[in-house]
Amino acid sequence: MDELSAKKAREFLRRSQHILLATHERPDGDGLGSLLGLAWMLRGKGKTLHLLSKDGVPATFHFLPGYKEVSSQIPAEVDLIVYLDCSDADRVGEFSAPLPSAPTVNIDHHTTNSLFAEANLIEQEAVATAEVVYDLVKPLRLSLNLNASTGLLTGLVTDTLGFRTANVNPKSMLIAQKLMRAGANLSEIVEWSMNRRSFSAARYWGPGLSRIEREDRMVWTWLSLADRRLAGYPGRDDADLINILSSVEGADLAMIFVEQEGGTVKVSWRAHNGLDITPIAKRYGGGGHPAAAGATVPGSLEQVAHTVVEATHKWLSDKL
Numbered sequence: 079m080d081e082l083s084a085k086k087a088r089e090f091l092r093r094s095q096h097i098l099l100a101t102h103e104r105p106d107g108d109g110l111g112s113l114l115g116l117a118w119m120l121r122g123k124g125k126t127l128h129l130l131s132k133d134g135v136p137a138t139f140h141f142l143p144g145y146k147e148v149s150s151q152i153p154a155e156v157d158l159i160v161y162l163d164c165s166d167a168d169r170v171g172e173f174s175a176p177l178p179s180a181p182t183v184n185i186d187h188h189t190t191n192s193l194f195a196e197a198n199l200i201e202q203e204a205v206a207t208a209e210v211v212y213d214l215v216k217p218l219r220l221s222l223n224l225n226a227s228t229g230l231l232t233g234l235v236t237d238t239l240g241f242r243t244a245n246v247n248p249k250s251m252l253i254a255q256k257l258m259r260a261g262a263n264l265s266e267i268v269e270w271s272m273n274r275r276s277f278s279a280a281r282y283w284g285p286g287l288s289r290i291e292r293e294d295r296m297v298w299t300w301l302s303l304a305d306r307r308l309a310g311y312p313g314r315d316d317a318d319l320i321n322i323l324s325s326v327e328g329a330d331l332a333m334i335f336v337e338q339e340g341g342t343v344k345v346s347w348r349a350h351n352g353l354d355i356t357p358i359a360k361r362y363g364g365g366g367h368p369a370a371a372g373a374t375v376p377g378s379l380e381q382v383a384h385t386v387v388e389a390t391h392k393w394l395s396d397k398l
Contacts, residue, residue, distance in 0.1 A: 107236025208233025
């Protein structure tokens, strides 16, 4: 971490009163949990918060306290914009109006973060952005309550797949313990964020599961816009189907291709056995973590899947 930039970020948060907190499009548990967790703590300091997510809050995370306050509407004026869990500024997505002009803070843990803000608070060793947010408690003299701790523990749980990823460490477990002591219910968070699926999400998985392909130690599948419409699934993601693919025995790498409106395809990679998938994600303008990365690639579903599968297979063959 660049301590000078981190100090600047904390100072921005300390002195600002009207703050826009924004997380990335197709938000996950870490993005939303960090957003809401920080919002609840900053409100305790008397600050006015605006919570922004281009795609709102998926039904999976409707158990999070304050989720109804998350909006896709951009406020006219703020004195600070905070990006949460965004490796670059474009991750928030496109809105009908530009973001207001204000100083920016970037809070994240991705190894591929581009350090795009005026002040960057980046901890690449952290298991989740929620951990970076938690580390603001002492320097900003913030108070943890049930609502804030629920958001932050959700970030930790979801980005570590229930504390099962290789980067889980004693610090992350200690933070989880402290969040539970502040009121967060671990079993409920795991149940709602990881074990429950909507009926439409389960239907959406069907065509993807039926198309799984395998070559050597790599598996992949794809989901089309027609699949989404037929299932009635409201999101623009894969409904976490990638986590099912990555559990296939004998596969070191899993991929899923999700067709988007406007002629692009969302690609997600998951890797095992110490593989760092970020170089291939960067090749397509994406980023993420060594074991979990993504990119949005222009082109048709068929074209993108063929090109990326071929390139990834070659990359994997050179690694093994």
